[in-house]
Amino acid sequence: MRGSEFIIGDYMNTRKLLIGILLATLGFLGGAPTIQFAEEKASSESKPESPDVEGLKSVRIEIQDFKGEENPEMDEDTEKSLEGIREFWKREDIPHDSDFYFIPFQVPPRRDELELYPCMDCHEDEEINNPIERVLEEEHEDIKLNHGGNRFWCPTCHLLTNKNFLRSLKSKELSFDRSYLLCGQCHFQRQKDWFSGGHGKRIGNWNGDRIILNCTECHNPHSPSIKPKHPDPPPEHHQAPYNIVVQILEIFR
Amino acid sequence: MKHSKHRTQGADQHPPEGENPSSGNDSARGADPVSRRRFFAKAGAAGTALALGATSTALAAKAMEDEAFQDSWNQYFQDHYQRMTKEEVTEALARLKRIAKRNFEVDLEVANDPPIENVLFGYALNISKCKGYRKCVYACVEENNITRKPHIHYIRVLEMNNGSMDLEESDHYYDPDSVPRKGKFYLPVQCHHCENPPCVRACPTKATWKEPDGIVVIDYNWCIGCHYCVVACPYWARHFNWEKPNLPEEEIVKKTHYLGNRPRMRGVMEKCTFCIQRTRKGKLPACHEACPTGARVFGNLLDPNSEISRILRDKTVFRLKEDLNTDPKFWFYTD
Numbered sequence: 001m002r003g004s005e006f007i008i009g010d011y012m013n014t015r016k017l018l019i020g021i022l023l024a025t026l027g028f029l030g031g032a033p034t035i036q037f038a039e040e041k042a043s044s045e046s047k048p049e050s051p052d053v054e055g056l057k058s059v060r061i062e063i064q065d066f067k068g069e070e071n072p073e074m075d076e077d078t079e080k081s082l083e084g085i086r087e088f089w090k091r092e093d094i095p096h097d098s099d100f101y102f103i104p105f106q107v108p109p110r111r112d113e114l115e116l117y118p119c120m121d122c123h124e125d126e127e128i129n130n131p132i133e134r135v136l137e138e139e140h141e142d143i144k145l146n147h148g149g150n151r152f153w154c155p156t157c158h159l160l161t162n163k164n165f166l167r168s169l170k171s172k173e174l175s176f177d178r179s180y181l182l183c184g185q186c187h188f189q190r191q192k193d194w195f196s197g198g199h200g201k202r203i204g205n206w207n208g209d210r211i212i213l214n215c216t217e218c219h220n221p222h223s224p225s226i227k228p229k230h231p232d233p234p235p236e237h238h239q240a241p242y243n244i245v246v247q248i249l250e251i252f253r
Numbered sequence: 254m255k256h257s258k259h260r261t262q263g264a265d266q267h268p269p270e271g272e273n274p275s276s277g278n279d280s281a282r283g284a285d286p287v288s289r290r291r292f293f294a295k296a297g298a299a300g301t302a303l304a305l306g307a308t309s310t311a312l313a314a315k316a317m318e319d320e321a322f323q324d325s326w327n328q329y330f331q332d333h334y335q336r337m338t339k340e341e342v343t344e345a346l347a348r349l350k351r352i353a354k355r356n357f358e359v360d361l362e363v364a365n366d367p368p369i370e371n372v373l374f375g376y377a378l379n380i381s382k383c384k385g386y387r388k389c390v391y392a393c394v395e396e397n398n399i400t401r402k403p404h405i406h407y408i409r410v411l412e413m414n415n416g417s418m419d420l421e422e423s424d425h426y427y428d429p430d431s432v433p434r435k436g437k438f439y440l441p442v443q444c445h446h447c448e449n450p451p452c453v454r455a456c457p458t459k460a461t462w463k464e465p466d467g468i469v470v471i472d473y474n475w476c477i478g479c480h481y482c483v484v485a486c487p488y489w490a491r492h493f494n495w496e497k498p499n500l501p502e503e504e505i506v507k508k509t510h511y512l513g514n515r516p517r518m519r520g521v522m523e524k525c526t527f528c529i530q531r532t533r534k535g536k537l538p539a540c541h542e543a544c545p546t547g548a549r550v551f552g553n554l555l556d557p558n559s560e561i562s563r564i565l566r567d568k569t570v571f572r573l574k575e576d577l578n579t580d581p582k583f584w585f586y587t588d
Contacts, residue, residue, distance in 0.1 A: 197560025
C-alpha cells in the first residue's frame with residue numbers, strides 16, 4: 001500500500017511540477033507572444049484580409065474595461081496570463097487548436113459589490129496582517145475555510161502586502177473581478193470548460209455579447225462545494241382516484 | 254324499447270323482414286284520441302319554438318353588437334395561424350388583448366415575432382450539475398402563464414438510480430428533505446423539440462407544427478384537445494388544460510407570444526416552446542435563467558462558435574430515446 005501511495009504521490013508531484021514549470025516559463029516568455037501579436041495586428045491594418053491574421057484575431061479574448069480601475073498595469077498582467085493560457089492550449093501535444101477552447105466573454109464586475117472592500121481601509125494597519133494560521137475570532141469569524149483540504153490559509157489567495165488584491169501563485173496582483181484566473185490555476189480543466197461554455201452560467205442573452213458569471217457568483221471561495229437544499233414541491237398526482245383504488249385493493253391483498 | 258329501436262334502424266338498411274312488427278308506423282294512422290293530444294302538443298311546441306326563435310333572434314341581434322360576443326364568435330371562426338393574412342393576424346392579436354383585459358383585467362402584450370434567420374435552437378443539459386432543486390420547474394410555470402391549479406409542469410425532473418438509464422424506475426414525485434440524494438441523479442425532461450416530431454404527425458387538425466427555427470408550437474385556437482399528441486410524444490412533454498386558466502392577476506406575465514405563453518383556454522394542449530416569447534427576442538429561456546447550478550446551455554446550433562455547438566463537439570453527449578428516430582434537439586452531457 002505504501003508503495004502505491006508513493007507512486008501516486010510521485011506522479012502527482014511531477015505533474016504539478018511540469019505544469020508549474022510550463023506556466024512559469026510561459027509567464028516569463030509572456031512578453032514575447034504579446035509583442036508578436038501586437039506586430040501582426042499592426043501589420044494586419046495594412047492588409048486586413050490576410051487569413052493568418054484573422055485566425056489570430058479570433059483567438060483574442062475581449063476583456064471589458066471596468067470603471068475605476070486602480071492599477072492600469074493590472075490589465076496587461078491579466079491579458080498576459082490569458083495569453084499564457086491560450087499558448088498552453090496551443091501546444092502541439094494537445095490535440096485541438098486553441099480556438100476551440102475560447103469564446104470571447106465578459107464578466108460582470110464584482111469587486112465594488114463586496115461589503116468590506118476596499119480591504120486596505122482596515123488592513124493598512126500592519127499589526128492585523130498576521131499570516132499565521134489560527135482561529136479567527138475578532139473579524140471574519142463567519143469564514144469557515146473548507147477548501148483545499150487544510151492546505152490553504154488566507155495568504156494562499158489574498159496578497160499580504162496589498163489586501164485589495166488577490167494573489168496568484170506567482171505572488172502577482174489579481175483583481176477581485178478576475179478571480180476566475182486565480183481559480184483556474186488549480187481547476188484548469190473546469191476553467192477550460194468555463195471558457196468554452198461547458199461550465200458556468202451565461203446571463204442575459206444567447207446571441208451577441210457573451211456575459212458569463214464569475215466562479216465566485218455560484219461558489220463560495222472559502223467553501224466552494226454546492227450545498228444540498230430542500231427541493232421545490234413535487235407535482236400533484238393527477239391520477240389520485242386511481243391511486244385510491246390501488247390502495248384499497250392493496251388492503252384486501 | 255331500445256331493442257325495437259335498434260331493429261327499426263336495421264330495417265332501414267335491409268329489406269324488411271317478415272318477423273319485424275310494424276312499430277314505427279304510429280304517426281301514419283289518422284283519427285285516434287292519442288293523435289289529438291299529440292297534435293296539441295306539437296302545436297304548443299311549435300308555438301314556443303317560434304316565440305323562442307323570435308326572442309333569440311332579437312337577443313342575437315343585440316349580442317352581435319356586444320364586443321365580448323363578437324370576439325368569441327370571430328375567434329371561433331378564426332383561420333389557422335399559418336394560413337392567416339397579416340391583417341387577420343393583427344386582428345387576432347388585438348382580440349386576444351381584449352379578451353385578456355376582460356378575463357384578467359391586465360394589459361397584455363401579444364407579440365408575433367417571426368423566426369430569426371439562420372437560427373436553429375438547441376438545448377444542452379449537464380446532468381452532473383443538475384441537483385434536482387426544481388427551480389426551473391417553477392420559473393417555467395410563472396413565465397408561461399401556466400394554470401396554477403391543477404398543476405401543469407412543462408419540466409419533469411426525473412430522479413434516476415445511479416448507473417441506470419431505466420426511465421421506468423425513475424420517480425418525478427420525489428420530495429426528500431434535501432437533494433441531491435445519495436445514489437441518485439436527476440434528469441430534467443421537457444419538450445425536446447424533435448426534428449422529426451411524432452406529435453406533429455399525430456395531430457389530426459394540424460394545430461401543431463415545427464417552426465423554421467426548430468421550435469414545435471401549437472395554435473391553441475386550432476387545437477381540439479384530442480390528446481393524440483400526448484400518446485405520440487415519447488418524452489411526456491404535452492399537457493392538457495383541464496380547467497379554465499386559474500391565474501392570479503398579479504402573477505400574469507404580460508409579455509406574451511401568440512404561439513407561446515398567452516393565457517390558454519380550457520381544453521387545449523400546451524407544452525414547452527423554449528420560451529418563444531423570450532428566445533426570439535434574444536433572451537434566454539426562463540428555465541435557463543432560474544437554474545442555480547448553471548447546468549443548462551441554450552443557443553444556436555447553426556453557429557459554430559456558440560456554446561452549444563462547442564459542447565456538442567467537445568463533450569460526450571446523449572439524447573433521450575434516440576432509437577426512436579425523433580432526432581431531438583435536447584442533449585444531455587456530463588462533465
